[in-house]
Amino acid sequence: MINFFKRKKHPKFWKDYIEKVESSKNYNNYEAIRFVALDTETTGFDYDKDRILCIGAIALKNNKIQVNDSFEVYVKQTTFNKETIKIHGIRKNGTEVKVSEEEALIQFLEYLDDAIIVAHHTKFDITMINQALKRLKIGPLQSKLLDTNYIHKKIAPENRFKKLFSLDELCNLYNITMHDRHTASGDALLTAILFLKLTAKFKKNNILNLTELIRTNYYLS
Amino acid sequence: MFTLVPLSMKNTIAERIFDFLKDFPPFNILEKDQLFEIASNIKVTYLEKNNFIFKQEAQPHNCFYVVKDGAIGLYRTMGEDQILVDICDEGDLFGLRPIIQNDHYLMSAKANEESIIYAIPVEILQEIIKTNTKAHKYLIASFSSNIKTPYAVTSNSNLFANVDSLEKTNTFSEVQTAKFSKNPITCVPSATIKEAANIMSSNRVGSILIVEDKKPIGIITDKDLRLKIATGLFSIEEKVGTIMSFPVITFPAKITIAEAQIAMIKYKITHLCITKDGTPDSELIGILSEHDIVVLHGNNPSVLIKELKRAKNVASLKYIREKTSALLNSYIEQNIPISFISKIISEITDAITIKAIELSLDEMEIQPPVKFGWLALGSQGRKEQLLITDQDNALVFEDVFNEDYHKTKDYFLKLSKKITDKLHTVGFEYCPSKMMASNPKWCLSLSEWKSQFKNWITKPSEKSIMMCTIFFDYNLVYGDSNLVRKMSKSIFKSIKSYEIFLNFLGKNALVNPPPLGFFRQFLVESDGAHKDQFDLKSRAFMPLIDAARLLILSHNVKNKNNTIERFEKLAKLEPQNKDLYFSCIDAFKILLRYRTEQGIKHNDSGRFIELNNLNKSEKLKLKGCFKPIKDIQELLNIRYNLAQMM
Numbered sequence: 014m015i016n017f018f019k020r021k022k023h024p025k026f027w028k029d030y031i032e033k034v035e036s037s038k039n040y041n042n043y044e045a046i047r048f049v050a051l052d053t054e055t056t057g058f059d060y061d062k063d064r065i066l067c068i069g070a071i072a073l074k075n076n077k078i079q080v081n082d083s084f085e086v087y088v089k090q091t092t093f094n095k096e097t098i099k100i101h102g103i104r105k106n107g108t109e110v111k112v113s114e115e116e117a118l119i120q121f122l123e124y125l126d127d128a129i130i131v132a133h134h135t136k137f138d139i140t141m142i143n144q145a146l147k148r149l150k151i152g153p154l155q156s157k158l159l160d161t162n163y164i165h166k167k168i169a170p171e172n173r174f175k176k177l178f179s180l181d182e183l184c185n186l187y188n189i190t191m192h193d194r195h196t197a198s199g200d201a202l203l204t205a206i207l208f209l210k211l212t213a214k215f216k217k218n219n220i221l222n223l224t225e226l227i228r229t230n231y232y233l234s
Numbered sequence: 235m236f237t238l239v240p241l242s243m244k245n246t247i248a249e250r251i252f253d254f255l256k257d258f259p260p261f262n263i264l265e266k267d268q269l270f271e272i273a274s275n276i277k278v279t280y281l282e283k284n285n286f287i288f289k290q291e292a293q294p295h296n297c298f299y300v301v302k303d304g305a306i307g308l309y310r311t312m313g314e315d316q317i318l319v320d321i322c323d324e325g326d327l328f329g330l331r332p333i334i335q336n337d338h339y340l341m342s343a344k345a346n347e348e349s350i351i352y353a354i355p356v357e358i359l360q361e362i363i364k365t366n367t368k369a370h371k372y373l374i375a376s377f378s379s380n381i382k383t384p385y386a387v388t389s390n391s392n393l394f395a396n397v398d399s400l401e402k403t404n405t406f407s408e409v410q411t412a413k414f415s416k417n418p419i420t421c422v423p424s425a426t427i428k429e430a431a432n433i434m435s436s437n438r439v440g441s442i443l444i445v446e447d448k449k450p451i452g453i454i455t456d457k458d459l460r461l462k463i464a465t466g467l468f469s470i471e472e473k474v475g476t477i478m479s480f481p482v483i484t485f486p487a488k489i490t491i492a493e494a495q496i497a498m499i500k501y502k503i504t505h506l507c508i509t510k511d512g513t514p515d516s517e518l519i520g521i522l523s524e525h526d527i528v529v530l531h532g533n534n535p536s537v538l539i540k541e542l543k544r545a546k547n548v549a550s551l552k553y554i555r556e557k558t559s560a561l562l563n564s565y566i567e568q569n570i571p572i573s574f575i576s577k578i579i580s581e582i583t584d585a586i587t588i589k590a591i592e593l594s595l596d597e598m599e600i601q602p603p604v605k606f607g608w609l610a611l612g613s614q615g616r617k618e619q620l621l622i623t624d625q626d627n628a629l630v631f632e633d634v635f636n637e638d639y640h641k642t643k644d645y646f647l648k649l650s651k652k653i654t655d656k657l658h659t660v661g662f663e664y665c666p667s668k669m670m671a672s673n674p675k676w677c678l679s680l681s682e683w684k685s686q687f688k689n690w691i692t693k694p695s696e697k698s699i700m701m702c703t704i705f706f707d708y709n710l711v712y713g714d715s716n717l718v719r720k721m722s723k724s725i726f727k728s729i730k731s732y733e734i735f736l737n738f739l740g741k742n743a744l745v746n747p748p749p750l751g752f753f754r755q756f757l758v759e760s761d762g763a764h765k766d767q768f769d770l771k772s773r774a775f776m777p778l779i780d781a782a783r784l785l786i787l788s789h790n791v792k793n794k795n796n797t798i799e800r801f802e803k804l805a806k807l808e809p810q811n812k813d814l815y816f817s818c819i820d821a822f823k824i825l826l827r828y829r830t831e832q833g834i835k836h837n838d839s840g841r842f843i844e845l846n847n848l849n850k851s852e853k854l855k856l857k858g859c860f861k862p863i864k865d866i867q868e869l870l871n872i873r874y875n876l877a878q879m880m
Contacts (some may be wrong), residue, residue, distance in 0.1 A: 069246065071247055076279065076280070077277040077278065077279050078277060078278035078279075079277055080247055080251060080273070080274060080276045080278065081274055081275045081276075083245065083247050083248070085245060087244075109244055110244070188348070190303060192250070196246055198244075199246060199247075199250070202247050202250070205278070206278065206280065209278075209279070209280035210280055210348075213280060213282050214282075
C-alpha cells in the first residue's frame with residue numbers, strides 16, 4: 014500500500030528510468046553495454062549551495078565512442094556564483110540555449126537510459142545530480158557507476174598511496190591530447206578516450222567484464 | 235529520442251571533430267554542413283600498438299578511417315614478408331577504396347603506435363559524393379595513388395593526381411601559346427639586298443625571311459643592314475644570300491612563350507620561324523619576334539640577359555642577380571612549370587658567370603697564354619640551381635710544356651681568384667670546402683684532370699666517390715669546348731676499363747634510404763642541430779640525382795647533366811622502366827619547386843624543412859615523391875647487385 018502510494022507520487026520520467034535500468038538485459042554482454050561518459054560543470058563545490066551549470070555526455074559501445082549519441086544541456090540559474098565563470102566560461106546570460114533544472118534532468122535521464130555511467134571523480138558529479146533530483150523529490154540515480162580514477166589505480170600499481178589523480182594528470186600519463194578543458198562536453202570526451210585506453214590496458218591483466226570493472230570502485234559509494 | 239531538443243542544440247564534441255577534420259583533404263573541400271554531418275556521426279576508436287584495424291583480403295567494413303592521433307601502418311603481405319607500404323598519420327584517410335570499389339582490403343592496417351582513429355560511416359560520404367563533384371574527383375584520385383605501389387595490380391593512373399586536384403588550376407602566360415605574326419614578309423634568294431630593304435621599308439618591318447619552295451632558309455634583320463651594309467662591307471646590289479643569317483631556328487605553331495624565350499636566349503637571336511611541322515623543311519607559316527613577346531610579357535628574362543651583356547662592373551651584376559631573384563619569386567608564385575623556371579634561371583646564372591669571367595679577363599694584364607674552360611659543378615653544372623647558393627667551379631687549361639706549367643697555372647689561378655671574388659660579390663658565397671677554380675687542386679691542365687678522374691675511378695674510396703658525384707656533373711660555362719670534350723672522353727674510357735666503379739657509385743647512391751614514413755620516425759630518431767627538421771637535400775634530392783647520374787653513365791651517354799633530362803633520356807633507353815623514370819621526373823620537379831618555395835620563404839637554401847610547419851597537402855606531395863625514390867633505389871640494388879656490397 015505504501016509502495017503503491019510512493020510509486021504514484023513519482024513522475025513518469027523517473028519511473029521510466031528506473032524501469033529501464035532494472036530490466037536491462039545488456040549488462041552481461043560487454044559488447045552490448047552502453048557506457049555514458051559524463052562531466053558536469055557546477056557553480057562550485059558545495060553540494061548544498063551550488064548548482065549544475067551544464068551536463069555533457071557521450072556514449073560508448075563495443076569500444077567505440079559514438080559521437081552521434083552525445084548529450085549537452087545547459088541549466089538556467091537562479092543563484093549565481095561569480096567565481097566559477099572564470100573556470101567554465103558559462104555566464105548567467107550566455108548564448109547557449111538553457112533549460113530549467115527539471116527539464117535538464119528529464120532530458121538527461123531519457124538520454125542516460127540503461128547506460129553505465131563513467132566519469133572522473135564520479136562521486137562529485139553523481140552527488141550534484143542526486144542533489145538536483147532530490148529537489149524534485151526523486152533519486153538517487155540507480156545506474157551502475159565507474160570512475161576512471163579508480164580503474165587507473167587498479168591497473169597502475171605505482172603511486173599506490175596517491176588517492177586522487179586529476180583528469181589532466183591522467184591525460185598526460187596516457188598521452189591524450191587535451192584541448193577544450195573545462196567544458197562539460199570536452200571533459201566528457203576526454204574521459205571517454207581515457208576509458209577506452211584504460212579498458213584496453215585493463216583487459217591484459219583482468220577479464221574485461223562489467224563485474225570486474227565495477228570491482229575497481231572500492232572507494233566509490 | 236531528441237524531439238525535445240531544439241535543432242540549434244550545441245554539440246561541442248562534433249564541433250571539435252569538425253575543427254580537426256576541416257584542415258585535411260578531402261574534408262577541406264566539403265560544404266560546412268556536409269562536414270558537420272560527418273563530424274556528428276563519427277565513431278572514435280582506440281588502438282593499442284600492433285593491433286589490427288583490418289587485415290588483407292578481409293571484407294570491407296561499413297566505414298572508413300581517419301587517423302586522429304598516432305600512426306597506422308599499411309602492410310601488404312607478400313609470401314612470408316610484411317611489406318610496409320605506407321604510414322598514415324594525423325589526418326590521413328585509409329580503408330576507403332575497398333568500400334567504394336566493393337572489393338576486399340588489399341592491405342592490412344595495423345597500429346604502429348597507440349592510435350586514436352575516427353571511423354566514418356560510408357553512407358554519409360556516398361550521399362556527399364553525389365552532390366560534391368570536387369570531393370568525388372579527389373577521392374577517385376586518392377585511390378589511384380594509394381594503390382600506386384609496385385605491388386598494385388592496376389596502376390595506370392597518375393601518382394600525383396591527388397596533388398594536382400588540390401592545387402589551384404592556374405593559367406600562366408609562359409605556357410600560353412605565343413602569338414606569332416602570320417603572313418611574314420619574305421623574299422626569294424635571288425633578290426638583291428636593296429630589293430629586300432625596300433620590301434622591309436614599305437611593310438615597316440625590321441626583318442625579312444628568305445624563302446625557297448615556301449621553306450625559310452635565312453633571315454635578314456635591321457641589325458644585318460646596319461652591321462654589314464652601312465659599314466660598307468657588302469654592296470646593296472649583292473644577293474640577299476650573302477648577308478642573311480642561316481640556318482633559321484624553326485618551331486611549330488604551338489610554341490609556348492617560355493619555349494620561345496628560352497630558344498632566343500639559347501641561340502642569342504631575336505626571331506623564330508614558325509613552320510607547319512616545326513622543322514626547317516616545311517612550309518613557313520609565321521614569324522615570332524622578341525618584340526612580340528615583350529609586348530605580351532613585360533617583365534622578361536631576355537631583358538635581364540641584355541642588361542647583363544651591357545654590364546660594365548660587378549655592382550650591376552649584383553643588381554641583375556637580385557632582379558633574377560625577384561623574377562624567380564614571381565615565377566614560383568605564378569605556378570610556372572619548374573623545368574622552365576630552372577632553365578631560365580640557369581641561363582641567367584651562366585650569363586652572370588660569363589660576364590664575371592669577361593670582366594676578370596679585362597683586368598688581366600695579358601691574354602690567356604693557352605685555351606681554357608670554366609666549369610660549373612654540382613647543381614649549377616646540372617642546371618638545377620634556382621636559389622642562390624655556394625659556388626662550385628673548376629678550370630681546365632690546355633696542356634703546356636713543363637717549363638711553362640708554373641707560369642700558366644699562376645696565370646689561371648690569378649684569373650680564377652678574380653672570378654670567384656666577383657661571383658662572391660654578386661652573392662654566390664665561397665664554397666666552404668674550397669671546390670673552386672681558385673684552389674690549386676681544381677685549376678688543372680687537361681692531362682692533370684684526366685689522371686685525376688682516372689685516379690678517382692680506379693681507386694674508389696668513400697672520398698673519391700664523393701668527388702666524382704660533384705665533379706661528374708660539370709658543365710662548360712665559358713671557354714673551349716674541345717678541352718671538355720677530351721676530358722669527357724677520357725672519363726668514359728676510364729669507367730669502361732674499370733666497370734666495378736659503377737657499383738661503387740651505386741652503393742653511394744643508396745647511402746640515404748627512402749624516407750618513406752619519415753614523418754613519424756624522423757621526429758623520434760633525430761636530434762642535433764636540425765632536430766625536427768627534414769634534410770630535403772640528402773634524403774630526397776641526392777638519391778634521385780645520384781641514381782640518374784649512375785644510370786646515364788652506365789649507358790655511356792655524354793653531355794647530359796640535368797637530372798630531369800637524364801631521366802627523360804633513360805626513359806627512352808629503357809622503355810620497360812619508362813613509368814618509373816617518369817615518376818622520378820615528377821618527384822624531382824615537385825621537390826625542386828618545394829625547395830625553392832621554402833628557400834624563398836625562409837630566405838635560405840631551402841635544404842632543411844620544419845616538418846611541423848607542413849600542411850596536409852604539402853605532406854601528401856612530399857610523401858608522393860618518396861615512392862619513386864624507394865623504387866629507383868630498388869632498381870639500383872638489383873641491377874648492381876648492391877646487397878652483396880653493403
